Amino acid sequence: MAGESTRRNQNFYCQYHQDHGHTTENCRNLWNYLDQLVREGKLRHLLHHPSGHQGQAHQEPPRDIALRPPVGMINVILAALGRTGICPSRVLSVAQWPAKESQPKSKRAKMNFHPILSFSEEDKIGTIQPHDDVLLITLRIGDYDVKKVMVDGGSGAEVMYPNLYKGLRLKPEDLMPYNSPLMSFGGKLVIPKGMIRLPIQTGPEIMEVNFIVADTYSPYTAIIGRPWLHTLGAVASSLHQKVKLPSGDQVLEIRGCQSTARQSAEEAKCEDLEEVVIGGDPEKFFRVGAQLPLQEKEELIEFLKRNIDVFARDAYDAPGIDLAFICHHLNVNPSITPKK
Template structure:
């Protein structure tokens, strides 16, 4: 190689191959609605593995800043009161009442092949759901949920996995839970009749 060629390469180096990076896209299409009953306003209710046990009637709620567990599930997982750590912040229940948590516990949740650990807050309140998972779980899983499609999608390695709550059976379960929650609401006592002025 001549000195001129060497200088030319130093001034105008041969471009190196651009590094191509594949990016996963978590998206939803009309095909994702196949198997759902449309239109609907059903909650996204799924089955997850918590501490290795299959747990049904878990509501995915993007509006929740905590994961909530109810006493039936806590006892069903063979957990004891001494397994709890303190949790001091009160929560607001579906019916607008302030609920004082019993404590919190960190447990693994498995969706498909992915396992993430989150803190569950144990509340002694009625719910037709066994648990509620919210933003902390979604963020730990790097997931996107969409209630219209009744699905949760999350990246795994070079692919995307789905957690589906979109079967008509699941929608039926979500509707049953809603009805039970409404029927469980305390009824207001009879109002006193208004007195008519003379």
């Protein structure tokens, strides 16, 4: 939003920009973004097509859209500081695809019936107990089924990482600015690359969510937090490895993958490495643990400097060694002509 914030009208607030100066309804950037989504056909299910005859039903979107196969599958905990409790700033809209069969129900039944979300011992069937595994699920983000999405009820923001951003075929210019830093598990501040709004489909529910793109290592592809859970009215249980959410008069379940969670936990144990250049050539470096205590790191670097002459990066760094030691041969008969 251009201009100094002190000169804007403080009586008007825009949830899209999260700033004062104009109302959300009069936000030109928001209307331009919605127009773009309409042109791309992403809001077809929300459009109403008026007809010339009163009472004539408008044309419904094809019912098989929600069941279309994904474009592909992507296999690749943070909390935002500030602005973490405002769902409208991260959730633009929630839409629902038309059900396969519509059965008439009384208004009273619709108003009074609320599915109960609960977990019992039966929900533990198929899981390894006891455990302390995180909850990893597969979600349809955009046009792709994305694996290794962590559900974290303690996170006040949805986060995605660069590998997933590239896997979704998104471009750097698609990012919106986002300046609030994030805090990693290691206690480091991470400056986000930006923010992007993408649709998440859960059963018949389609929800637009703001993802903060963090340029840091993570064993997960993305993190889904409270804004997504609360907007859908969903409840997650890592103990039962499930997410339950209401959908009409039914309860939908998303089952987590416990084996993937354990594999990701092992990956997370791998320590971050940093490059240490010893000598004048920046292309010749060693990788040491970034979390090593300072004294141990200095002793290790000093040891490498004293013994730099014993390290060989290619055959030319080790003259005098018999070629039979460093060369290998294929176990084939030279008298036989190779065939394709």
